[in-house]
Amino acid sequence: MFDDKAILNELSFKFIRSSGAGGQHVNKTSSKAELTFDLENSQCLNDDQKQRLKINLKTRLTKENVLILQCGESRSQHKNKTIIIQRFLDLIIVNLIEEKDRIPTKIPRAVVRKRLTNKRKTSEKKAKRKPPQLD
Secondary structure: OOOHHHHHHOOEEEEEOOOOOOOHHHHHOOOEEEEEEEOOOOOOOOHHHHHHHHHHOOOOEOOOOEEEEEEOOOOOHHHHHHHHHHHHHHHHHHHHOOOOOOOOOOOOHHHHHHHHHHHHHHHHHHHHHOOOOOO
């Protein structure tokens, strides 16, 4: 897969002020964490993994193939950094998983036979409801 420790060294963090209401504390502390990861210049991922991530994360990447994540849930800068790192790792792991091709199964003969007999019974039942034809 990829090395978690090595990929964490490629991350860069920036701390900014959180938006919204919050009183005096929010006006003077930069607790919101912003994580940036340059996918194009990553040394931890091979070309195939980079291509897969470009396809799967195309709506979340910038034009320069940089992934930017933000977290301002907590008042603690350290907690926000921990949360954003975990989100990043989860996002990378989920999007690197290869989906297995579905192998279509054959419908068993007994199931086909049962469906056809039920169709025949229903048809006969409806045919018996009609009045007899007199010639």
